[in-house]
Amino acid sequence: MAKALMNYLDPGAIILGVEAGNDQDVIRILSDRLHSLGYVKPSFAAAVLAREAALPTGLPLGLDNNVAIPHTDPEHVLKPGLAMATLCRPVAFCNMEDPEERLQVSVVFLMALNDKDQQIEMLQEIALTIQSADTITALMQSNSVEDVTRLLA
Amino acid sequence: MTKQKTVLFACGTGIATSTVVAHAVEDALKERGITFHSRQCKATEVAGQIDDVDLVVSTTQLPKDLGKPVITTLAFLTGIGKAEALDKIEAVLRR
Numbered sequence: 584m585a586k587a588l589m590n591y592l593d594p595g596a597i598i599l600g601v602e603a604g605n606d607q608d609v610i611r612i613l614s615d616r617l618h619s620l621g622y623v624k625p626s627f628a629a630a631v632l633a634r635e636a637a638l639p640t641g642l643p644l645g646l647d648n649n650v651a652i653p654h655t656d657p658e659h660v661l662k663p664g665l666a667m668a669t670l671c672r673p674v675a676f677c678n679m680e681d682p683e684e685r686l687q688v689s690v691v692f693l694m695a696l697n698d699k700d701q702q703i704e705m706l707q708e709i710a711l712t713i714q715s716a717d718t719i720t721a722l723m724q725s726n727s728v729e730d731v732t733r734l735l736a
Numbered sequence: 737m738t739k740q741k742t743v744l745f746a747c748g749t750g751i752a753t754s755t756v757v758a759h760a761v762e763d764a765l766k767e768r769g770i771t772f773h774s775r776q777c778k779a780t781e782v783a784g785q786i787d788d789v790d791l792v793v794s795t796t797q798l799p800k801d802l803g804k805p806v807i808t809t810l811a812f813l814t815g816i817g818k819a820e821a822l823d824k825i826e827a828v829l830r831r
Contacts, residue, residue: 634748634749637748638748638779638796640748642810642813642814643810643814643816644814644816645814645816652752652753652813654749654752655749656749657751679748679753679795679796679810680795680796680797680808680809680810681797682797694752696749696751696752698751702751702752702755703755703756703759706752706753706755706756707756707759707760710756710760710812710813710814710815713813713814713815714814714815
């Protein structure tokens with residue numbers, strides 16, 4: 584059984600109501616946060632942006648609020664971690680399964696991964712979280728890190 | 737008992753979503769009485785790893801004409817269409 588998402592999500596890396604112009608803005612904002620918290624190397628943001636352009640990570644949920652899970656190769660990561668942003672206005676991410684399709688994304692989980700066996704539970708927990716439309720709606724309505732902590736604990 | 741089939745799980749990095757999908761498919765098919773060999777790789781590595789593979793399950797687009805069955809699905813991440821995806825995988829593995 585996967586553990587609660589808050590076991591992986593650093594409260595310092597939860598940013599609510601982000602005003603972002605596009606997907607790259609969100610990735611930069613969250614990457615900066617993971618960098619200042621000591622999870623990733625300075626090269627992380629550029630690597631995530633490059634990967635997102637080549638291999639997008641938008642996930643269609645069949646809801647108004649879709650999700651994206653940007654990430655990159657382990658060499659840019661110092662220790663595993665997770666950052667999350669909710670967006671005040673959705674931005675377009677391309678669909679992982681079909682890069683031609685643009686999805687309106689309102690929740691972004693930026694993953695710092697460096698070992699597949701250690702991070703499987705974090706990924707499973709993200710998948711479980713996004714499979715609940717109620718949780719996504721509640722996340723979008725969260726006004727404080729405490730709200731998110733209660734929701735995902 | 738027929739020879740165990742091999743499923744290659746692919747994603748962009750070869751460690752992230754393919755790991756989740758591999759675990760989800762292994763668990764779900766075990767409940768359906770099917771076990772298989774499982775490997776993972778990056779989407780860009782699939783063509784070089786395809787020889788001994790019976791089925792490729794990917795979360796991202798792959799080159800066309802790989803010569804083996806390919807199922808591209810996000811069902812094991814988003815939950816949408818999971819049963820149908822499992823049915824397709826089961827059908828290939830029971831061949």
